[in-house]
Amino acid sequence: MTAKIIDGKAFAAGLGDRIAETVTAFTEETGRTPGLAVVLVGTDPASEIYVRSKGRMARKLGMESFEHVLPETASQEELLALIAALNADDTVDGILVQLPLPRHLDSLAVVEAIDPAKDVDGLHPVNAGYLATGLPGLVSCTPLGCLMLLKSTLGDLSGLDAIVVGRSILVGKPMAQLLLAENCSVTVAHSRTRDLDYKVRQADIVVAAVGSAEMIRGDWIKPGATVIDVGTSRVIRDGEKRLVGDVEFAHASERARAITPVPGGVGPMTIMSLMHNTLLAAFRRSGRVAPQLW
Numbered sequence: 001m002t003a004k005i006i007d008g009k010a011f012a013a014g015l016g017d018r019i020a021e022t023v024t025a026f027t028e029e030t031g032r033t034p035g036l037a038v039v040l041v042g043t044d045p046a047s048e049i050y051v052r053s054k055g056r057m058a059r060k061l062g063m064e065s066f067e068h069v070l071p072e073t074a075s076q077e078e079l080l081a082l083i084a085a086l087n088a089d090d091t092v093d094g095i096l097v098q099l100p101l102p103r104h105l106d107s108l109a110v111v112e113a114i115d116p117a118k119d120v121d122g123l124h125p126v127n128a129g130y131l132a133t134g135l136p137g138l139v140s141c142t143p144l145g146c147l148m149l150l151k152s153t154l155g156d157l158s159g160l161d162a163i164v165v166g167r168s169i170l171v172g173k174p175m176a177q178l179l180l181a182e183n184c185s186v187t188v189a190h191s192r193t194r195d196l197d198y199k200v201r202q203a204d205i206v207v208a209a210v211g212s213a214e215m216i217r218g219d220w221i222k223p224g225a226t227v228i229d230v231g232t233s234r235v236i237r238d239g240e241k242r243l244v245g246d247v248e249f250a251h252a253s254e255r256a257r258a259i260t261p262v263p264g265g266v267g268p269m270t271i272m273s274l275m276h277n278t279l280l281a282a283f284r285r286s287g288r289v290a291p292q293l294w
């Protein structure tokens with residue numbers, strides 16, 4: 001079997017077109033444009049790139065982008081004051097604080113300070129609670145993007161056995177909750193899991209979110225399974241720098257029914273899910289029902 005390659009870039013582009021159309025309609029109807037505020041503390045080069053690309057994408061889709069950069073030395077109080085101002089600002093529908101924050105800042109307290117209705121990263125405990133209890137909230141962007149790819153590939157996920165490798169608040173845990181809500185039987189694996197290969201071999205759906213290059217061997221993949229590879233690791237192969245996932249792609253794609261590549265799979269979905277969440281927050285905050293875009 002040769003797996004279908006799940007093209008996250010193409011899916012994200014299509015979703016982006018639908019978001020842009022809906023932004024135009026929302027703006028015409030309400031007289032205001034959905035707005036995303038991104039907060040960066042410090043000058044970490046990777047974070048600067050992420051923040052710039054989020055702002056650029058928001059503008060490309062017709063939304064307002066507000067970028068706030070605080071110095072590396074900013075205090076917790078300064079950051080909380082900025083978040084309070086963004087919470088109170090009616091032109092801001094989504095607030096994202098770029099993580100990780102400098103070590104002297106308390107990330108959890110910062111995330112908790114964001115109005116849950118504007119928490120487009122889906123990291124606030126209230127949104128995690130909504131997800132766990134099946135109530136509508138805002139869902140963490142990367143797992144939401146993974147779910148979109150899974151549903152577009154498989155349709156109904158009901159009754160399938162899924163394994164999520166990784167249990168972070170950002171990816172693994174919300175991914176497991178989303179799959180449970182789709183009526184999958186879900187195993188969550190982590191660094192203390194025993195016999196990981198045995199557990200992966202049982203799964204119809206494998207979501208790998210560890211950050212360990214090709215740790216999931218191709219021959220662990222059940223024939224016909226669908227594989228979503230979230231992990232990214234930079235390695236040197238044949239003298240060249242390469243980005244690889246958590247799954248041994250070449251062998252896994254000989255067994256899987258469908259698989260995401262790294263890069264070009266989950267990555268492009270994360271930013272588009274953020275745009276989706278910002279639009280969703282704008283609809284909800286204006287008392288309107290958002291159209292289903294995926």
Ligand code: NAP
Nearest residue numbers: 142166167168171190191209210211230231232266267270
């Ligand atoms: P994280 O917070 O470091 O979590 C990693 C998880 O992997 C932890 O739960 C850890 O278990 C588990 N783990 C570590 N070693 C393991 C092993 N040998 N076997 C099984 N599980 C193991 O990372 P994250 O934020 O979830 O991100 C995971 C990966 O996804 C990273 O490579 C990150 O760069 C990537 N990522 C990509 C995107 C994208 O848009 N493409 C977005 C987000 C993240 P414990 O809990 O026991 O420590």
